[in-house]
Amino acid sequence: MSTPLEDAMDTLIKIFHHYSGKEGDRYKLSKGELKELFASKLTNFLSGQKDPLLVDKIMEDLDSNKDNEVDFNEFVILVAALIVACNDFFEKQLKKEGF
Amino acid sequence: MSTPLEDAMDTLIKIFHHYSGKEGDRYKLSKGELKELFASKLTNFLSGQKDPLLVDKIMEDLDSNKDNEVDFNEFVILVAALIVACNDFFEKQLKKEGF
Numbered sequence: 277m278s279t280p281l282e283d284a285m286d287t288l289i290k291i292f293h294h295y296s297g298k299e300g301d302r303y304k305l306s307k308g309e310l311k312e313l314f315a316s317k318l319t320n321f322l323s324g325q326k327d328p329l330l331v332d333k334i335m336e337d338l339d340s341n342k343d344n345e346v347d348f349n350e351f352v353i354l355v356a357a358l359i360v361a362c363n364d365f366f367e368k369q370l371k372k373e374g375f
Numbered sequence: 376m377s378t379p380l381e382d383a384m385d386t387l388i389k390i391f392h393h394y395s396g397k398e399g400d401r402y403k404l405s406k407g408e409l410k411e412l413f414a415s416k417l418t419n420f421l422s423g424q425k426d427p428l429l430v431d432k433i434m435e436d437l438d439s440n441k442d443n444e445v446d447f448n449e450f451v452i453l454v455a456a457l458i459v460a461c462n463d464f465f466e467k468q469l470k471k472e473g474f
Contacts, residue, residue: 278419279416279419281454282416282418283386284383284386285458285461287379287380287382288383291379303466317380318378318381320376320377320381321381348459348466349459352455352458352462355380356455360448363391363451367447
């Protein structure tokens with residue numbers, strides 16, 4: 277049986293390929309696929325976000341090789357950055373509460 | 376309700392703090408805590424691994440600021456590297472099967 281950490285890693289891989297396989301290169305996310313992934317899978321996370329250009333900006337930042345698509349390694353860097361941001365917030369809260 | 380991707384991100388944060396809080400700096404993993412996390416949470420992933428010095432080697436690689444502890448950012452880099460390795464294997468299999 278797999279552990280929760282292994283399941284979490286597996287989830288990331290599955291979600292990426294679910295969206296990347298929709299159109300064009302099936303191993304890369306186009307801007308449309310990235311937008312769809314964000315809207316469906318980071319719903320709560322991005323619910324406070326009102327910037328209509330957010331996905332364009334993220335795409336530009338992530339797409340280090342400038343091919344207008346996001347490969348898996350670029351996607352993991354984005355998710356890692358989001359997790360670190362969440363954790364910073366979480367640790368600040370804990371420290372505020374005296375832990 | 377949270378999405379599976381948000382749950383996966385949450386899992387990573389919770390697991391880190393469950394182990395980092397056991398001894399010493401509660402926001403960092405000591406070598407003992409890292410060993411325990413690996414043994415309990417990456418059981419299947421590391422089941423083929425027989426190198427008794429594996430954790431020591433990973434600790435040395437991860438601990439970029441040489442304080443003999445792994446902070447959350449260093450931990451996320453490790454997990455990201457593991458996920459990328461898993462995904463490389465997964466994509467190779469898919470390509471072999473003609474996808």
